[in-house]
Amino acid sequence: MARPRHWLDPLARRLLQASGELPSPPKPAKPIAPLVFDSPTVDTWQIDVNRASHSDWLKLPGCSNDQADLLVRLQRGGVQFSGADDLARLLELSAEQQQLWQPHLLFRWYSEPPNPVAAALDLNNASSLQLQTLGLSPERQQRLLRERSRQPFRDIADLQERLLLPAGVIEELIGKVCFGPAASSSSSGPELPLAKS
Incomplete structure (x- = not known):
């Protein structure tokens, strides 16, 4: 049968431990932090x-x-x-x-080719209907047809000078137009009238 402990036992024990007559209780172990290994930073752009x-x-x-x-x-x-x-x-x-x-x-697979490149429109041979796809105003289209009938355009700088087009319009046309030799008048066919807008 176990001997009953006196109510002063815990206090007496602490006093004896403080005075060094009894060994101190072991301190609770600190939790061990998980090891973290330094890994090189991976640049993940793709x-x-x-x-x-x-x-x-x-x-x-x-x-x-x-x-x-x-x-x-x-x-x-x-x-x-x-x-x-x-x-x-x-x-x-x-x-x-x-x-x-x-x-x-x-690597991703696509059913359509990227940004299909439209063929440049030949301004020296394009019909009025084709010219409308460029987004030029009807007045500018009329001037273009009039100037083209006098002499084919040599290049985009010639187009800008003869039609007095602002830089912004020319920038929009770069890559969308080209300047081939003018077809003979017999093979070019009649010009279609411009749509009124």
Whole structure:
């Protein structure tokens, strides 16, 4: 049978421990913090391979202008890459370069080619109906037809000077128009009347 403990026992025990006559109770163990290993920071930016722009490609380490140009031209032609191996074979990438590029490449498959490039409109041979697609006002279209009948346009600077077009209009036309030799009047057919707006 256990001997009953006196109510002063805890107090007496603390006094004896404080005076050093009894050993102090062990301190509760501190929780051990989990080990955290320093890991290198991973740069996680990615480019969508089948939609990447020229500047996107140049972000990849060691990608040259020629490689970026080739990839963008292929993309415009509807070529798509299904994996890093396709890209590596095309560009003849070293194993080291493949390894550097791999974390930054995202491969998605698209049913449509990116930004189909419309053929430039030949201003020296375009019909009135075709000219309306450029967004020029009816007055500017009439002036263009009148000037073109006098002499074909040489280039976009000639167009700007002869039609007195502001820089903003010319900037909108860059890449959308070209200037071929004028077709003979017998083969060009009659001009369609301009739509009133």
